[in-house]
Amino acid sequence: MSQPTLISDTGEPESAWYGNTVLIFLLGITTLLTLYEYWCQNQRHVKLAKDIPSIKRLPIVGNAHLVLGKSAAGIFRLATDLSKTIQADVAKVFLGNRLIVAIYNAEDAETILGSSVHLQKSPDYSLFEPWLGDGLLISYGEKWKSHRKMIAPTFHATILKSFIPTFNKNTNRILEKLKEEKGKIFDCHDYMSTATVDTLLETAMGVEKTNEDNTGFDYAMAVMKMCNIVHLRHTKFWLRPDLFFNLTSMSKIQVKLLDTIHTLTNTVIKRKKKNYTERLLKGEDSLYTEVMKSSEYNESKGGAVDSSSIKYIRDDLDENDENDVGEKKRLAFLDFLIEANETQGGLLSDKEVSEEVNTIMFEGHDTTAAASSFFLCLLGIHTDVQRKVYEELKEIFEGNMNRPITFNDTLKMKYLERVLLETLRMYPPVPLIARQVNEDVKLATENYVIPKGTTVIVTQYLIHRNEKYWKNPTVFDPDNFLPENCQKRPYYAYIPFSAGPRSCVGRKYAMLKLKILLAGIVRKFEIISLEKEEDFNLQGDIILKREEGFKIKLSERV
Numbered sequence: 001m002s003q004p005t006l007i008s009d010t011g012e013p014e015s016a017w018y019g020n021t022v023l024i025f026l027l028g029i030t031t032l033l034t035l036y037e038y039w040c041q042n043q044r045h046v047k048l049a050k051d052i053p054s055i056k057r058l059p060i061v062g063n064a065h066l067v068l069g070k071s072a073a074g075i076f077r078l079a080t081d082l083s084k085t086i087q088a089d090v091a092k093v094f095l096g097n098r099l100i101v102a103i104y105n106a107e108d109a110e111t112i113l114g115s116s117v118h119l120q121k122s123p124d125y126s127l128f129e130p131w132l133g134d135g136l137l138i139s140y141g142e143k144w145k146s147h148r149k150m151i152a153p154t155f156h157a158t159i160l161k162s163f164i165p166t167f168n169k170n171t172n173r174i175l176e177k178l179k180e181e182k183g184k185i186f187d188c189h190d191y192m193s194t195a196t197v198d199t200l201l202e203t204a205m206g207v208e209k210t211n212e213d214n215t216g217f218d219y220a221m222a223v224m225k226m227c228n229i230v231h232l233r234h235t236k237f238w239l240r241p242d243l244f245f246n247l248t249s250m251s252k253i254q255v256k257l258l259d260t261i262h263t264l265t266n267t268v269i270k271r272k273k274k275n276y277t278e279r280l281l282k283g284e285d286s287l288y289t290e291v292m293k294s295s296e297y298n299e300s301k302g303g304a305v306d307s308s309s310i311k312y313i314r315d316d317l318d319e320n321d322e323n324d325v326g327e328k329k330r331l332a333f334l335d336f337l338i339e340a341n342e343t344q345g346g347l348l349s350d351k352e353v354s355e356e357v358n359t360i361m362f363e364g365h366d367t368t369a370a371a372s373s374f375f376l377c378l379l380g381i382h383t384d385v386q387r388k389v390y391e392e393l394k395e396i397f398e399g400n401m402n403r404p405i406t407f408n409d410t411l412k413m414k415y416l417e418r419v420l421l422e423t424l425r426m427y428p429p430v431p432l433i434a435r436q437v438n439e440d441v442k443l444a445t446e447n448y449v450i451p452k453g454t455t456v457i458v459t460q461y462l463i464h465r466n467e468k469y470w471k472n473p474t475v476f477d478p479d480n481f482l483p484e485n486c487q488k489r490p491y492y493a494y495i496p497f498s499a500g501p502r503s504c505v506g507r508k509y510a511m512l513k514l515k516i517l518l519a520g521i522v523r524k525f526e527i528i529s530l531e532k533e534e535d536f537n538l539q540g541d542i543i544l545k546r547e548e549g550f551k552i553k554l555s556e557r558v
């Protein structure tokens with residue numbers, strides 16, 4: 001039986017009317033999208049950046065589709081492959097209408113990082129806010145400037161030297177734990193993370209680890225998972241707006257992870273505040289007053305401790321940070337923060353103290369854990385390099401491989417230092433830095449212009465592998481850091497700690513701590529790796545890691 005034909009108000013059959021409506025709707029959408037694409041193409045930033053090399057973009061989405069369905073390691077591979085495809089020192093991509101310019105060369109990196117103008121982080125860092133607040137890593141303008149001035153000197157050479165016994169104690173603690181893994185294949189990153197969290201707590205934060213609890217491990221795992229979430233939101237653009245993200249199960253996981261992270265940092269702050277109040281109740285001076293009175297301080301005022309011996313790499317801010325001889329130099333990080341909060345006319349609010357503690361705990365641990373894990377894997381692969389490191393240590397310690405490592409010993413570790421610098425070249429823990437430029441910037445390369453409002457990504461990982469500056473960029477060769485080879489390179493060709501006014505405040509802390517930890521491990525164990533560098537699946541989820549983990553095997557040295 002045939003169906004009766006429905007007649008619309010206009011007298012046409014209903015199906016024809018329905019077809020016309022869909023057609024009009026589709027035409028409308030197409031016209032709107034075409035107009036939008038036309039508008040995009042005529043935007044000032046698109047026109048100004050038109051000569052910067054790029055790959056083909058799709059209308060409307062730009063290059064955003066390329067990350068769809070890719071894992072963190074897949075995205076990292078995509079980014080490095082793109083740089084090879086484009087074969088230029090600068091490249092651009094579009095996420096929708098958003099322009100992103102990537103820099104692969106030292107000269108243009110200097111234009112951005114060396115400037116005191118392009119200091120604002122890109123909007124991508126805002127995803128860290130629920131975790132780090134507006135701490136030093138993210139903040140901008142006057143707040144960043146004044147906090148940087150307060151915090152940088154709390155990592156001064158004099159303070160770092162006072163941390164050496166704790167670096168030794170924590171190295172011994174980790175050596176005991178590593179003994180349990182002897183002969184097994186295991187992921188050393190978990191151990192390196194826990195060790196760095198515990199060491200940071202006992203040094204920069206100045207709190208004693210009173211029991212063998214799992215705080216360091218739990219915190220490190222929570223940070224690792226938080227990095228995964230933030231990275232996922234960076235690459236999956238639909239997860240960026242809180243409105244959508246809050247609908248996902250991931251947002252509930254984030255709440256739990258942040259609870260673990262903030263519980264640790266709040267406990268640390270509370271303990272330090274309690275110490276502060278107890279001192280005052282006992283009639284003792286505040287640390288600040290004590291420091292001011294100390295004869296040691298008065299002596300050093302005349303001639304600050306020479307920190308040049310731990311200037312592993314030149315730094316534009318060394319002059320500013322270290323000539324700023326002031327009383328705060330004598331207070332370690334959290335001691336200073338509490339004083340600034342309690343006695344110095346409220347220089348810092350409770351919220352600001354918490355933001356900075358969270359920032360230092362994150363920046364200070366995950367970076368160092370990655371650096372030490374890559375170092376151990378590389379020694380396991382390059383056994384000739386490992387032998388040389390061990391020979392150097394034997395010479396320094398003259399048969400007493402168990403004694404504590406002193407500051408002077410670290411100065412003699414010339415070869416180990418070169419191996420560490422080479423590790424940071426090939427596998428920089430922070431593989432890229434993203435800034436937002438607030439004015440047009442002319443680059444050295446081909447006079448390209450980066451329009452204001454653009455996100456600029458300085459890619460340390462690729463600059464460190466640019467053939468212009470490195471003879472065999474993909475070959476692990478500690479001799480790249482022989483003094484005669486360093487002199488030939490532009491300064492910005494090697495920037496694992498960034499450079500310029502926003503460079504890493506913890507670079508000297510990191511190098512000193514890493515030397516003691518890694519020398520301690522090599523003195524005790526021979527490291528074996530069953531994989532090769534070609535097997536590394538790198539993923540750049542905030543901090544550079546290996547997707548498969550950092551598997552090594554240890555055998556105890558006789």
Ligand code: HEM
Nearest residue numbers: 136137363364367368371429430433497498504505506510
């Ligand atoms: C191997 C270890 C480390 C590496 C490779 C490293 C690398 C970096 C890099 C590349 C930046 C610039 C980031 C950016 O602009 O997005 C940075 C900033 C920073 N780092 Fe490190 N870092 C390390 C260890 C540390 C340690 C141990 C601390 C503290 C104890 C620390 C504290 C900071 C802080 C607070 C900033 C922000 C500085 C500012 O914006 O003014 N880092 N680090």
